[in-house]
Amino acid sequence: MxxxxxxxxxxxxxxxxxxxxxxxxxxxxxxxxxxxxxxxxxxxxxxxxxxxxxxxxxxxxxxxxxxxxxxxxxxxxxxxxxxxxxxxxxxxxxxxxxxxxxxxxxxxxxxxxxxxxxxxxxxxxxxxxxxxAVYGLTEIYRKEVKAARLVANPGCYTSAAELPLIPLLKRKAIEPDAIIIDAKSGMTGAGRSAKEATLFSEVSEGFNAYGVAHHRHMAELDQEFSKAAGQDVIATFTPHLLPINRGILATIYVKLRKDKTARDLRTILAEQYDGEPFVHMLRYGDMPHTRHVRGSNMVMIGVVADRRDGQAIIVSVLDNLVKGASGQAIQNANLMLGFPETAGLEQIALFP
Amino acid sequence: MxxxxxxxxxxxxxxxxxxxxxxxxxxxxxxxxxxxxxxxxxxxxxxxxxxxxxxxxxxxxxxxxxxxxxxxxxxxxxxxxxxxxxxxxxxxxxxxxxxxxxxxxxxxxxxxxxxxxxxxxxxxxxxxxxxxAVYGLTEIYRKEVKAARLVANPGCYTSAAELPLIPLLKRKAIEPDAIIIDAKSGMTGAGRSAKEATLFSEVSEGFNAYGVAHHRHMAELDQEFSKAAGQDVIATFTPHLLPINRGILATIYVKLRKDKTARDLRTILAEQYDGEPFVHMLRYGDMPHTRHVRGSNMVMIGVVADRRDGQAIIVSVLDNLVKGASGQAIQNANLMLGFPETAGLEQIALFP
Amino acid sequence: MxxxxxxxxxxxxxxxxxxxxxxxxxxxxxxxxxxxxxxxxxxxxxxxxxxxxxxxxxxxxxxxxxxxxxxxxxxxxxxxxxxxxxxxxxxxxxxxxxxxxxxxxxxxxxxxxxxxxxxxxxxxxxxxxxxxAVYGLTEIYRKEVKAARLVANPGCYTSAAELPLIPLLKRKAIEPDAIIIDAKSGMTGAGRSAKEATLFSEVSEGFNAYGVAHHRHMAELDQEFSKAAGQDVIATFTPHLLPINRGILATIYVKLRKDKTARDLRTILAEQYDGEPFVHMLRYGDMPHTRHVRGSNMVMIGVVADRRDGQAIIVSVLDNLVKGASGQAIQNANLMLGFPETAGLEQIALFP
Amino acid sequence: MxxxxxxxxxxxxxxxxxxxxxxxxxxxxxxxxxxxxxxxxxxxxxxxxxxxxxxxxxxxxxxxxxxxxxxxxxxxxxxxxxxxxxxxxxxxxxxxxxxxxxxxxxxxxxxxxxxxxxxxxxxxxxxxxxxxAVYGLTEIYRKEVKAARLVANPGCYTSAAELPLIPLLKRKAIEPDAIIIDAKSGMTGAGRSAKEATLFSEVSEGFNAYGVAHHRHMAELDQEFSKAAGQDVIATFTPHLLPINRGILATIYVKLRKDKTARDLRTILAEQYDGEPFVHMLRYGDMPHTRHVRGSNMVMIGVVADRRDGQAIIVSVLDNLVKGASGQAIQNANLMLGFPETAGLEQIALFP
Missing domain, CATH: 3.40.50.720 (NAD(P)-binding Rossmann-like Domain)
Structure with a gap:
């Protein structure tokens, strides 16, 4: 037993x-x-x-x-x-x-x-x-998490941005001073406390940006991007509220380093996440939907060249309550307790 | 293995x-x-x-x-x-x-x-x-399903109505000629074929009845209710379309037989479904939400007396794609193949 | 000027x-x-x-x-x-x-x-x-409203039920002791105060009944139905919450008086509301959608025979914030101030 | 008369x-x-x-x-x-x-x-x-529209981007080669023809980018931005689909010209649109919601400095069916026929 x-x-x-x-x-x-x-x-x-x-x-x-x-x-x-x-x-x-x-x-x-x-x-x-405390983005800090007593589970927005960007910064494939993250989150990210701004009738059938230029998740991005790049990085980050329960989509605009192409970015990420149970790289040019990760611990990432030379567009999605919070936490717990990393996390996305 | x-x-x-x-x-x-x-x-x-x-x-x-x-x-x-x-x-x-x-x-x-x-x-x-063919409403026909080669999985609306009503008709607790089923279904019940009427912009932020007085699920209801009552039963049934993906809620109005109370109805159902893994009776007077069964194979049923004497109101919910279709089908398959009845069906509802 | x-x-x-x-x-x-x-x-x-x-x-x-x-x-x-x-x-x-x-x-x-x-x-x-105070259901009490100093604007659910039922009770076309009103309302009816139960994430992608058998709008229905019928009337009334902002739909089940047909009901209502600017009778058998009155002061009503003999189904829709509240209030104000009854209320429904 | x-x-x-x-x-x-x-x-x-x-x-x-x-x-x-x-x-x-x-x-x-x-x-x-043909973005081409026989009404996405950006390009307040437009549109923009991808169950409770790096509205942007800047301009433009009926929100990232601040951008736009009946500049730092223009011909625009030096963020919203299409068309028609420009367009946004 x-x-x-x-x-x-x-x-x-x-x-x-x-x-x-x-x-x-x-x-x-x-x-x-x-x-x-x-x-x-x-x-x-x-x-x-x-x-x-x-x-x-x-x-x-x-x-x-x-x-x-x-x-x-x-x-x-x-x-x-x-x-x-x-x-x-x-x-x-x-x-x-x-x-x-x-x-x-x-x-x-x-x-x-x-x-x-x-x-x-x-x-x-x-x-x-x-x-x-160990920062608990498992795919990046797996070894440290295994040995940790206290793990700080990352933020939902930050996970969506860090999983694609940390490897690209480490590999010096993109310019660190020209990152723009246009992020959109479902409403469960706002929690269950009763506020006028999160009532159904205030949210449904609408869309808006918030916390523009001063959201706290920026501090986490700064820390992790700077560490990955080996220099101070300040990214532009704009969060928006989607009239859905679950899901984060980050549309990320990056400037390629000289001699790098958008396909190179995809290759770097595909190598990095090869074999990872919870990160799925789409084919070059395909773009992910939040609905295809709903309820699951999966992250999906797409990459494509922009029509402006030297620019690429990366889109990542995750379920903010699973890979963006509780699923990620269980993934860390599994490592800390010596259980299989995927235990309890094998549910497939609920779509439609 | x-x-x-x-x-x-x-x-x-x-x-x-x-x-x-x-x-x-x-x-x-x-x-x-x-x-x-x-x-x-x-x-x-x-x-x-x-x-x-x-x-x-x-x-x-x-x-x-x-x-x-x-x-x-x-x-x-x-x-x-x-x-x-x-x-x-x-x-x-x-x-x-x-x-x-x-x-x-x-x-x-x-x-x-x-x-x-x-x-x-x-x-x-x-x-x-x-x-x-055996009619595959497992909780009612478990024995027949186990022995069957061909099982006809019930309709989503009909499952929501039959699970509460068949035991009450069998036990002669309600009048068979005064049943009104006001049913509401999520849009996945309409399938994936492209039709103007099921476009997002036609459905979102709205609600309507359809197929009033001539929906094909009535034939199934007639068959099962008549069998349970031991006499011909024709129920009133009105389906409506909800701007949600998953979920059926049936609000059922019944006339109590003499000497029966709404609490008796709940007792009959609680006895009938005691130990059933996929039917949950709420406390008397509590009413179920579709969101609390989303993505799961669970049915939840609530019963309360109407303020009109001799009338009771029963509300049942299920996920039309799970207990209303594919989950129910797997439940039947498990029995037919000698597997544990709950195998593959243990996911808990995805809420929020 | x-x-x-x-x-x-x-x-x-x-x-x-x-x-x-x-x-x-x-x-x-x-x-x-x-x-x-x-x-x-x-x-x-x-x-x-x-x-x-x-x-x-x-x-x-x-x-x-x-x-x-x-x-x-x-x-x-x-x-x-x-x-x-x-x-x-x-x-x-x-x-x-x-x-x-x-x-x-x-x-x-x-x-x-x-x-x-x-x-x-x-x-x-x-x-x-x-x-x-005068009860301000304009189409029924127009004369009294014109002369009133204080008008009590009716409830949103009650307007949806009373407009079709009062004329039928007055004309003794339906049995007064067998009325069932299954009503569904958009979330703006719950108001703007911050409550957990009306948060987006609690409401979206779900549906439920509430206040079953004890909602305060019943008192209004009792008063008006009894007055219309000339005898005490207690109707069954079940409100539900729709994940939409605006709109009420009432599905009403009635028992026909002897010698009356569902088509007779439609005829009575069509005569009653002939020339009314804000009540539109659909063709016999057609059923209204809440989306087709969204943002407007219009009520739409459909009538059809049930497949059970002697029963009919009536469906009415209105926008709970307009004809169910503020539009109705302006309609009354126009009469009280001697303005054209439709002044300020001529907007057409916003669909899609 | x-x-x-x-x-x-x-x-x-x-x-x-x-x-x-x-x-x-x-x-x-x-x-x-x-x-x-x-x-x-x-x-x-x-x-x-x-x-x-x-x-x-x-x-x-x-x-x-x-x-x-x-x-x-x-x-x-x-x-x-x-x-x-x-x-x-x-x-x-x-x-x-x-x-x-x-x-x-x-x-x-x-x-x-x-x-x-x-x-x-x-x-x-x-x-x-x-x-x-005259390009019918009224606020920019009012004089030409008045004299035109044939007006080409602008695209919905392009109106949302051009109204804030054309004046800034003309006044040389922003760099023309570093414009990123992250745009999100409601589903009515996809039209009424029946397609699997626009079914309710495919769209609801989800979000995705589409047409990344190759959407036809780019041609219009190129034309108008190049004209305004007096040089070839190619902007990055990413459209996304929102699970709402109406509304476009464009989050626009711009690089300031030397000696310009984000507040300067707001000042330029406020001067440009002073007295315009259908363009409303928010206070510096405030951000618009699509829901506050729903059903109206209004555009709302907010401006704020990014935390990265030399960058600003502009957010604009409009109703894609009104100012993004039919309302804009009537505004043009009014000018062409000598009617008051606002005739028929005075409806206020329907919120909630």
């Missing part, structure tokens, strides 16, 4: 929490032992997300009263809001230092305390953990 | 065909050996449904050239249009009588040749098979 | 308020003099609804500080929440008794104080006004 | 045709005298677009049998497919040379016969008319 890992999910009443439960319930080696949701503590998960009514799950509890040592969790997924996360994870790892943590917030993504303070407006409260 | 069944899917380029592939690819005991699609023969499945690009699948072939005997398929899912189906299945079973067939069309659902001719406007072309 | 009426809109930051502004700005005889929105007082209307940025409008003010006498408004549209409305309207009419009021809340719809108390859980605070 | 112009609409059964009817029916000086629709000739407009059922309109006729001289139309809107248009307009103007024509196809947009042949794959069939 398979030995199962005891898993905790903090923030189970949000969308990324529910997605962890959806995938975790069918993971062959997960035992969902603890689910927290502060404002909904005491309720059944089925009261909060009725799709789970047919299944057996622990009751929602508050994160406050938890005895981490007694729970003896093998791994905790932390899907709490930014800023509170760093305090909770500190407490958890103080009490139960052997527990592994995959954090889905932004709290541990920036390794530079100064950058964190600049973008988030306050000093980091857990500097040692910030320095310990 | 698990022995796998060799599976054929006829009509793989339609939505129910694609759904059979989605679920079949992850079925632990299925080998997808043959995929047919006449107009797209020669293409890869990934050209027709790009979500399958990362996976290995046989090329699409025409059903015409197939040597059924040589293929030695254990089971064939037939997702072809009405009327052509009966000819194809006849040929198939003549050539390969040991192959089992689950037919997703309406061709074998009506056991009465006269009823078939009345509703479909022409005599049935395979009368022996029509009489052999 | 046209003499314009000075108009106030209370609650301009909600959807029905915005719709009054949209239509009112283009009304040839309206001067939008006062716009209130308590929580947004001090802001420009364009900050709250950016579509109005190109137009000149008064700043939003609080209803509290208003000097009704000094404002000398000819007519006030009151689009405030239930219960607060009755207090505001009392104050207004005390201070400025010559001002006319069209109230879009439910506060003055029920003429019976006991019924109000039963459905709303507290005694009415303005009994004299409650008895003065 | 107002003298009305006799108007013809060719291609009334398409979406732009229906939009011309919607707006034209309420135009104070239009008499809709002739409506053509070849495949639907003989039908009522209400059979094709039921929203027009309550209104009086001429029956649909075939364009083939029309006696242009006898019809004595003042102006014809031509909403026919590309390529057939040039033949129809030739015939029309031969027979009735005094009739004015606003053509909504691409046939007369390119003034250079070689460019036409290159992009459309065949020589132009009406070279004299091609050279006579």
């Amino acid at each position: 398979v030995k199962k890992a005891r898993i905790g999910i903090l923030g189970a009443s949000g969308y990324t929490g529910a997605e962890l439960v959806r995938l975790g319930l069918r993971h062959p080696q997960f035992e969902l032992a603890v689910l927290t949701a502060d404002r909904k503590a005491g309720q059944a998960m089925a009261d909060v997300f009725p799709q789970f009514a047919p299944f057996s799950l622990p009751k929602l509890v508050s994160v406050d009263g938890l005895d981490w040592r007694a729970q003896a969790l093998d791994l905790v997924f932390c899907a709490l809001p930014h800023a509170t996360t760093q305090l909770v994870v500190s407490d958890l790892l103080d009490a139960a230092p052997a527990t592994r943590v995959v954090d889905l917030s932004a709290d541990f993504r920036l390794s530079d305390p100064a950058a964190y303070e600049q973008w988030y407006g306050h000093p980091h409260q857990a500097l040692a953990l910030q320095s310990e | 698990v022995k796998k069944a060799r599976i054929g899917i006829l009509g793989a380029s339609g939505y129910t065909g694609a759904e059979l592939v989605r679920l079949g690819l992850r079925h632990p005991q299925f080998e997808l050996a043959v995929l047919t699609a006449d107009r797209k023969a020669g293409q890869a499945m990934a050209d027709v449904f790009p979500q399958f690009a990362p996976f290995s699948l046989p090329k699409l072939v025409s059903v015409d050239g197939l040597d059924w005997r040589a293929q030695a398929l254990d089971l064939v899912f037939c997702a072809l249009p009405h009327a052509t189906t009966q000819l194809v299945v006849s040929d198939l079973l003549d050539a390969a009588p040991a192959t089992r067939v689950v037919d997703l069309s309406a061709d074998f659902r009506l056991s009465d040749p006269a009823a078939y001719e009345q509703w479909y406007g022409h005599p049935h072309q395979a009368l022996a098979l029509q009489s052999e | 046209v003499k314009k009426a000075r108009i106030g809109i209370l609650g301009a930051s909600g959807y029905t308020g915005a719709e009054l502004v949209r239509l009112g700005l283009r009304h040839p005889q309206f001067e939008l003099a006062v716009l209130t929105a308590d929580r947004k007082a001090g802001q420009a209307m364009a900050d709250v609804f950016p579509q109005f940025a190109p137009f000149s409008l008064p700043k939003l003010v609080s209803v509290d500080g208003l000097d009704w006498r000094a404002q000398a408004l000819d007519l006030v549209f009151c689009a405030l929440p239930h219960a607060t409305t009755q207090l505001v309207v009392s104050d207004l009419l005390d201070a400025a008794p010559a001002t006319r009021v069209v109230d879009l809340s439910a506060d003055f719809r029920l003429s019976d104080p006991a019924a109000y108390e039963q459905w709303y859980g507290h005694p009415h605070q303005a009994l004299a006004l409650q008895s003065e | 107002v003298k009305k112009a006799r108007i013809g609409i060719l291609g009334a059964s398409g979406y732009t045709g229906a939009e011309l009817v919607r707006l034209g029916l309420r135009h104070p000086q239009f008499e809709l005298a002739v409506l053509t629709a070849d495949r639907k000739a003989g039908q009522a407009m209400a059979d094709v677009f039921p929203q027009f059922a309550p209104f009086s309109l001429p029956k649909l006729v075939s364009v083939d049998g029309l006696d242009w001289r006898a019809q004595a139309l003042d102006l014809v809107f031509c909403a026919l497919p590309h390529a057939t248009t040039q033949l129809v307009v030739s015939d029309l103007l031969d027979a009735a040379p005094a009739t004015r024509v606003v053509d909504l196809s691409a046939d007369f947009r390119l003034s250079d016969p070689a460019a036409y042949e290159q992009w459309y794959g065949h020589p132009h069939q009406a070279l004299a008319l091609q050279s006579e």
